[in-house]
Amino acid sequence: MAKITELQVNGARCPIEADEATPLLVVLRDQLGLTGAKYGCGEGQCGACTVLLDSNPRHSCNTPVGKAAGHSITTIEGLAANGRLHPLQQAFLDSGAFQCAYCTSGMILTAAALLRVNPHPSEDEVRRFMNGNVCRCGTYPRIVEAILGAAETMAKNKS
């Protein structure tokens, strides 16, 4: 099995050492100490492990690290810029869009992917796009509110 020796994570080149089939989640967490992506189910069913691969949301629990090598990977740790929370992170904080927050990294990164392709989603589009991410604590209403709020902030920041 081929060995993977480097990943491109949050804008930096990170040396790693893993078989190509190792789940990306395991490498991020155990080798790079990026524990923001969580293990929830290990089978692509909950979204807690979501990271961005070239800006697209991927379940890192069932993405082999071999498939991630050579692509730009963004984890929750890479979302804040210059010490300031990303508007989505700030909106989650302000809306109170979490309880235990174990689902939060996955939620925020999935939402970031949505806002990239659809900067002004309707409430319905938010619900549809986010439906694969499970929150056992049941914080959905404020997640929707936060995403819609962040979309507004980001639009304002641009103009």
Next chain:
Amino acid sequence: MANCKYDWPEAKDRKLIGKRISRIDGHEKASGRARYTFDMNPGNLLFGKILRSPYAHAKIKSVDTSEAEKLPGVVSVVVMKPVGKEPQPEIQWAGDEIAAVAATREEIAEDAIRKIKVEYDPLPFFVNEEDLSQAEGHTKPAVTEKKGDPEKAFQDPDVVTSEGYYGVPVITHCCLETHGHVVDWPDSKSLRVYASTQGVSAIGGQFADPLEIRADDVNIICNYVGGGFGSKFAVDTWGIAAAKLSKSAGGKPVKLLLERDHELLVAGARPSAFAKVRVAAKKDGTLVAWDSESWGTGGMGGSGVPPIPYPFHDKFPNFSRKHTFVSTNIGPSRAWRAPNHPQACLITMGAIDDLAAKLNMDPVELLMKNADLAPDPTLAKYYREELEVAAKLADWHKNWHPRPDKTAGTVKRGLGVSLHTWGGNPHAGNCAVSIHPDGSVEVKLGSQDLGTGTRTVIAIVVAETLGLPVDAVKVTIGDSKYPPDGPSGGSTTVGGVSGSTRRGAVNARDAFFAAIAPALGAKPEDLEAVDWHVRVKGNAAKTLTWKQACAKLGVKSIEATGAQKPRYTTEEQKTECVLNSGGVGGVQIADVSVDTETGIVRMNRMVAAQDCGLIIDLKTAESQVHGALIMGVCYALYEEKIMDRQTGRMLNPNMEFYKLAGIGDVGELVVHMMTGPGYDERGVIGLGEPPVISPGAAISNAVANAIGVRVPTLPLTPDKVLAAIEKGGMA
């Protein structure tokens, strides 16, 4: 008691309490920096894995770990059952733990598990309890109770009787962070445990006997926990195994957290409850008689007994009930948010709703009429007010119709109502509050924040008491070396921590005033702390900023403590301040649409009117109710631990087939917290459990209202909805 020194401030003086305040750990959480047990890595980590029984019932003849031990990278192996002794250990559910391995890499631990040889002697098992007639030999009478003369009451020619069958299957907790620990031995006598737990101060002792150490040599740490819901009070066999693996690995850290399938198999289940019910009322809706025969399973041990007829129970004029435990090989049950209440609620509120339909009565009106059956008069008053509020928010009088929805089309809409109660008295707890010369303020307690907002509540209470902004208070919890606080269960935490920290903060403030009063040329009792200042009451000239005032302490910090007792006797209440109480009510209304061709139930809206005494943080309180409503939608529509009759195993131990509601499945949630005069005086009361009790009943009632017939058991899956329609709905 009025004007007691610890009393909550009057409404007009509250700067923070009762407002919508963001979580103080929100930054950690939003940035992904919050570290959960699953994220702990003290270095040189070994990975633990567990071998589990494939059989639901078997004797273990032998366990051979020699091949596993030989595998390079395997560091330690423990057998978790007393093999080799008589009688042979017996497995009572598929998934029970046999042996554990720690290895340098996760894959090696997995390989090692496969190399362990176990000889089983399979035995007959029983895993399906719904059909009681098949449960012979597995039942045990649990409760028989009678009040008044129900039989006579049923025979009264002037009463209307409704008969029905209602049930809730076993469901699991499915915490998003699975159960487990990261464990190491800093030295041969002390154990350090990062635990995903609901009881930081409480669980250390569980390691003492099996590891032969003193309870106070166990340090439990838990800063963030990814959900518990009642399932994380025990250190579990795998916690003990992790500590043993680490010990035989020379104290190296061992990480042993469950995989998702194991989480669903063994780490949390809510008992089932099924009931055949007769309930009768006079023609005007006055409830007069109840009779039920109920049963349920919580695995091999007993399950709880649902307190039916709920929540009226012995206020019901005439009732008789019988409950039977069924022993099954499905795995043990655990406390699940409001133990026994959601089941009791579905059974009772379902039966009463069917009776209302038979009486041609509006169920809101029927509940209103019978509100005095509530356990106490305060609650009766709350129910009336909450029924009114909820009905208004759901636009009940416009949207409700007698069963079924007679409008054209295949999608039918229905509304259903339910009410509930819960205790929520405080747990006992302690805290330490310090005020430092540099102006910083710290509060420490061995508590935990399950995501409910405990940290934030503590900060608000201390800040309110000291006249500070919330972020000026540093809250340190999550470690058993701090003053012990109770475990978080039964909605006891907010009462417990607010009681102890209010006392601690008042004590700290008074000591602080005593220390600095001379510098202000005033008496301590003339000082007040407001808006980040300390000043002499009524003398604006004598004002110091908080920092200036703290600087007057010189080099000596103020150190104070506060303690909350679990209960204050009537005698103690005369002299001690009572800051909390218990016994809340709540009313919920579900609004659903049912596709009569596919059987799919869609949530339009859930409305909750909920009281919980004095609310500390309205923002996190509302969030708790949202969460409860959504968990309610999950168990009403989707959740069931499905057991295979052939193999005795759970058929759906994964999140594909153990389905939870997604963001698009829950509809609109409308939450109204009952606050203000009449509510706030009761002091702080817990909120985690109550709002999760009614959703199953309210949603089931709404579906019955839409299609005209009861779908007897939860979850209300399309197949069951279609079967009910076929059997007699839509008439």
